[in-house]
Amino acid sequence: MDQIWDEDKFFRPSYVTSAELPQRTGPVSVEDIKADLSDEFSLVSSSSDTSQSKGHIEVCLRVRPFTLLEKENESQVPPKNSLNRLSEKTAGQQIQKFTFSQVFGPETTQEEFFEGTMKQPVQDFLEGYNRLIFTYGVTNAGKTYTFLGTEDDIGVLPRTMDMLFKSIQGRLYPGMDLKPHRCRDDVKLTKDQVREETAIKNSLLRLTKEVEERFFL
Template sequence: MEPVLDPETIFRPSYIASVELPLRTGPVNVEDIKTNLSDEFSLAASSLDMSQPNSFVCKEHVQVCLRIRPFTSSEKEQEFQECVSIEDSTSVILKAPKNSMACRLSEKNMGQMMQKFMFSHVFGPETTQEEFFEGTMKQPVQDFLEGHSHLIFTYGVTNAGKTYTFQGTEDDVGILPRTMDMLFKRVHGKMYPEMDLKPHRCREYIKLTKEQMKEEIAFKNSILRLTKEADFQNSNCSKTSDESEDLEEVTKESEQSITTEGSHMKFSLWVSFCEIYNECIYDLLFPITNDKKRKLLRLAQDIKGCSYVRDLQWVQISNAKEAFRLLKLGLKHQSIACTKLNTCSSRSHSIFTVKILRIEDSKIPLVTQVSELVLCDLAGSERCTKTRNEGDRLKESGNINTSLLILGKCINALKNSQQS
């Protein structure tokens, strides 16, 4: 038999009651622990200029700009129902389509439901490529030249216009060609002529021997021979490069910024181009072998724990045209396919990285800083019910959606860390 415990016979000592507290004999003076919180809150409020709409944007570590794609002619006939309306330069209001179940249920219960979303900046359908670049990339590129590193990526559903924003067309180039054009304009006349200093791993660099320099030059020449030089004479980017007035103006700006750094400061620019296809990393600048197999690259970590892609090829570039040729070569090797929603759908995440070595070139060249600008064109999320993908396309969709889901978790972790 189990013993029956009588609650009245069980004694549990109270650790609170066992402490003998002194009896209060009179009022307690608490003047020394009082704090005038109203003064502190008013001081904190005065430090924030609430009249400026971007007072919080400048403090953001992650800025999100929304670009709304204009409807095509077929979409205007079928789907133009004013689902998206721009409230101001930082917010949009979304309404469910009139023929959707969500719209019918909301109207039946509580009227039409609307959702408001806030962004760092909202660009309407009428925004040009040049206006979008000026509003999003101009300041990060300037910060990059001053030694700061940045990550820029396009994000959205399939057929949302990400690749057009990223690459553009030969007649109206996107943010990547415009970025390279701006970089070389700003460092005009301050390029480091040698190829003896090369970026290594994450933010490190190595000194190349004469034999290694010859190998780098031979590899660069072989890469540039793989594609013909693109004709950008009719593109806006080349026009800005060839117009003497604009070039003189940019040269003056670069000279003003360089005088503050010293006359011996030089810049060495290196680029790489890779893609993540079905969770595998491939070098888009590496020549494809005769059996059409590509070398699989892997992630690694340096001593500081920073991740980098092992054996990724880096190519030194001397002007914007070389950058365009490498970009076109990489795009030729990128994984694309036709789906129901997009005739030229990106099936991989492409990553174009630019690294700048700031070199004090007085007597002995000395690298003072290595900074990087990473531009990612992410593949769009897909719904199989809309794309009707099968086989390889379905496998690609699953990997794309999984990687974007993990990216969302990373962004959420950054946001939580920023708030705390």
């Protein structure tokens, strides 16, 4: 049986060709598709929470001490009552208030900061939970110092690695004959290959040391 194509019946206006669209005759009711998702999201939040974590994200503020230059120029900083020159409405728009999970003052040591912020997330990670830590702030806020630290006073990253490796002592592979291959594989090296890899590594380390001595001494 031949099929009859009814153009009027199957006509659909095209947005591409800017065809004339049918006029809306009245308001469209969306009550049947409206839904309050707040309860569902709260259930997801509570189910994804662990005993180690009481919220989605924790924000810790660390206030660094003033530098010598900042102390010298402290007298040039405008006084706090300078806002009185502005109208009350304008001043209210410029002042913002924030709430932090924890606040660490200028006297906080690297060890105290690690104990108060990183130790528990690292412990959670060792127990199988995913944790993401990052630093955020303006230039010269102290992010690098907090994250890496110095040789004499290391930051949260070296302390984290130290904690991780200490936790797996006695379970490390003692050999040096495995080499990563691509993303998820490894290859087992022969004795000759191990000696070759060791020579390459030592050569790179000597080159790095020479570059550091040339540019930083």
